[in-house]
Every structure is written in C-alpha cells, then in structure tokens.
Amino acid sequence: MKYVDEYRDGDKARELAARIHNEIDPQRQYRFMEFCGGHTHAIFRFGIHDLMPENLKYVHGPGCPVCVLPAGRIEAAIKLAESEDVILCTYADLMRVPAGKGDSLNRAKARGSDIRMIYSSSDALAVARENPDRQVVFFAIGFETTTPPTAAAIRIARAEGLKNFTVFCNHVLTPPAMLHILSSGEACIDGILGPSHVSTIIGSHAYADCCSLYRMPLVIAGFEPLDVIQSTLMLVRQVNQGRCEVENQYVRAVRETGNQKAQALMAEVFEPRSVFEWRGLGDLPASAVQINAQYALFDAEKRFAMQKMQTADVKGCICPAVLRGISDPDQCKLFATACTPEEPKGACMVSSEGACAAQYSYGRYR
Numbered sequence: 001m002k003y004v005d006e007y008r009d010g011d012k013a014r015e016l017a018a019r020i021h022n023e024i025d026p027q028r029q030y031r032f033m034e035f036c037g038g039h040t041h042a043i044f045r046f047g048i049h050d051l052m053p054e055n056l057k058y059v060h061g062p063g064c065p066v067c068v069l070p071a072g073r074i075e076a077a078i079k080l081a082e083s084e085d086v087i088l089c090t091y092a093d094l095m096r097v098p099a100g101k102g103d104s105l106n107r108a109k110a111r112g113s114d115i116r117m118i119y120s121s122s123d124a125l126a127v128a129r130e131n132p133d134r135q136v137v138f139f140a141i142g143f144e145t146t147t148p149p150t151a152a153a154i155r156i157a158r159a160e161g162l163k164n165f166t167v168f169c170n171h172v173l174t175p176p177a178m179l180h181i182l183s184s185g186e187a188c189i190d191g192i193l194g195p196s197h198v199s200t201i202i203g204s205h206a207y208a209d210c211c212s213l214y215r216m217p218l219v220i221a222g223f224e225p226l227d228v229i230q231s232t233l234m235l236v237r238q239v240n241q242g243r244c245e246v247e248n249q250y251v252r253a254v255r256e257t258g259n260q261k262a263q264a265l266m267a268e269v270f271e272p273r274s275v276f277e278w279r280g281l282g283d284l285p286a287s288a289v290q291i292n293a294q295y296a297l298f299d300a301e302k303r304f305a306m307q308k309m310q311t312a313d314v315k316g317c318i319c320p321a322v323l324r325g326i327s328d329p330d331q332c333k334l335f336a337t338a339c340t341p342e343e344p345k346g347a348c349m350v351s352s353e354g355a356c357a358a359q360y361s362y363g364r365y366r
C-alpha cells in the first residue's frame with residue numbers, strides 16, 4: 001500500500017538503525033520522549049526499541065488523550081448520564097477507563113444509564129437529531145487533532161437549531177503540557193519526538209518555545225517505523241552537534257503554520273480555560289479549551305451546572321509517573337498481574353496508545 005509499505009521496509013529500517021549505532025556517542029545516554037501515544041504504540045508494535053543502541057532509550061510521554069483525562073471528569077460524566085433524559089455519547093476507549101471506586105462508563109451503562117459509543121462528533125449530532133425529546137451530550141476528549149471536528153459539530157448544531165445537543169468539552173493543548181514536562185525537568189530527557197497528527201493542525205512553529213526556552217531538540221515524526229527511526233537519527237544528530245531546533249521529519253503532512261482553517265474553526269468556537277487538571281501533570285494553566293460565550297448554549301458544563309469532581313486513582317497504579325516519563329509501565333506492581341487490557345486498573349492500560357497497553361500487547365520489556 002503506497003505511503004504505508006514504503007515506510008515499513010525492513011532493510012531501510014536496519015540501514016537507518018546502523019547509522020544511529022555509528023553516530024551515537026557510547027559515552028553518553030540519549031533519552032528521547034515520544035510525546036504522542038501513537039509513537040508509543042509504533043515503537044512497541046514494530047520493536048523499534050530492539051534496533052536501538054543500549055544507551056538510547058525512549059521515554060513515554062503524556063500524549064494519549066484517554067490517559068491524561070483525570071478520573072474526576074469521568075466521574076462527572078457518569079453522574080450526568082444518571083439523569084433520565086440524558087444520552088451520553090463518547091468514544092469506545094473512554095467507556096473502559098476506571099473512574100473512582102472501580103466504576104466506569106461501561107459499568108454505569110450496565111446499571112441503566114443511556115451511554116452510547118460513537119465513532120465521531122457527527123454520530124453524536126445524528127443521535128441528537130433522532131432523539132429530539134432527550135438531551136444528547138457529547139463527551140469530547142482529545143488533543144488539537146480532535147478539537148476541530150468537535151467545533152464543527154457545535155457549529156452545525158447551531159446552524160440547525162438543535163436545542164438538545166451539548167458538548168462536555170475536555171479538549172487539551174499539546175504545547176503547554178510539553179512546556180510543563182520540560183520545566184519540571186524530572187523526566188531528564190535529551191530530545192522530543194514531536195506528535196504527528198497534532199502537528200498537522202498546529203504546525204511546527206508551535207514548538208519554538210520548547211526549543212528556545214529549554215534548549216531541547218525536537219523532531220516532528222510520522223507514525224510509521226521508518227519515520228520514527230529517521231526522526232531518532234535526526235535527534236541524535238542534534239544532540240551530538242549541540243543544536244536545539246524544531247525539525248520536521250513528517251514533511252509529507254506537517255507545515256510550519258499548520259492547518260489554518262482548522263485553527264480558525266477552533267478559535268471561533270473555543271477559548272482557553274484558565275486552568276485544567278491533567279492526570280499525572282496536575283492543574284496546568286491555559287492547557288485546555290472551553291466553549292466560548294458565543295456558543296455557550298452548547299456547553300454541557302453550563303447547561304447542567306456540572307460540578308468539578310475529585311477522584312483518586314486505584315491504589316498502586318503509577319499512571320501519573322508513567323505519563324510524566326519518570327517510570328516505565330513494568331515498574332508498576334499491578335502491570336500484567338492485576339492490571340491487563342481485559343481488566344484495566346488504570347487509564348494507561350485501556351487505549352492502544354497508552355504506554356502500559358502498548359508494552360503489554362507487544363510483550364517488549366527492556
């Protein structure tokens with residue numbers, strides 16, 4: 001398949017890996033954070049770890065959208081779905097994420113709440129059109145990649161005069177989280193593999209502060225194995241040459257200024273939140289968006305006066321440390337014992353983009 005097979009060529013992968021082995025300084029450690037869960041998945045799935053020198057380590061970051069949503073937001077959605085007239089629509093992965101006291105959206109559905117799995121924001125609009133006597137709430141999550149489709153759904157709902165459609169908005173922003181990771185310094189990283197899809201929206205220029213303020217090399221990388229290995233080589237070269245630049249390996253999709261139409265759509269419907277809680281990273285200022293005053297009618301938090309809820313993660317789960325890049329999944333005592341993809345105890349074991357699920361699924365431990 002064009003644009004897929006050619007980026008999975010084993011000979012080329014070994015050739016690129018050999019260059020990394022040749023160019024790497026054996027006297028130092030190289031720790032590169034893959035910010036995006038898609039890269040975490042690719043690294044485990046294709047065994048990219050195994051091609052790398054011993055002194056080069058991939059550190060997993062907070063780029064899995066399901067993983068970074070704190071349990072309190074899921075708890076709030078469960079409470080909302082308990083109202084008889086509400087239909088809560090959301091994506092499959094979120095249904096299985098543990099909330100407080102072993103609860104989840106799936107369990108709430110089993111208790112009788114009307115919670116429906118959808119594939120896109122337009123599916124939620126369709127549910128609203130089909131159920132004019134019910135309140136349909138779209139539980140929206142994700143980084144900048146999924147924010148424009150949510151904005152489009154809200155705009156369509158207004159154009160159609162849909163009175164029974166709202167969005168519980170949990171869209172988060174990549175650069176503030178990246179800056180937080182860098183400012184804390186606790187992950188001790190030497191470079192960042194920048195996200196692919198997010199960067200198609202926000203553009204490569206969005207990471208300028210990461211490089212200039214924290215002297216951090218960053219390479220925007222595609223998702224295929226050759227993309228990841230070539231981007232790793234680019235990072236190794238930046239480190240060896242003492243450069244701290246935003247480089248773009250994923251030139252077939254990412255432009256410097258990103259997708260300006262998508263940015264305009266987001267700016268029309270959303271505004272920055274003063275603060276948003278992330279699982280693992282805590283309360284981060286201006287790190288998420290909320291629906292602005294012009295579209296306030298479609299804001300579920302306002303229509304249903306939703307309250308902030310606090311819920312502790314399962315005892316023993318170290319998802320927060322995994323998301324900050326300071327622990328590996330197999331350092332968790334529950335990993336592959338009490339916690340598996342079939343019975344996840346933490347968010348990082350639910351989605352295929354979660355570091356724990358990726359490591360468990362592809363059985364690679366190093």
Ligand code: SF4
Pocket residue numbers: 316317318319322329332333334335336339340344345346347348349350356
């Ligand atoms: Fe949390 Fe399970 Fe990962 Fe442990 S293995 S950190 S419990 S998701």
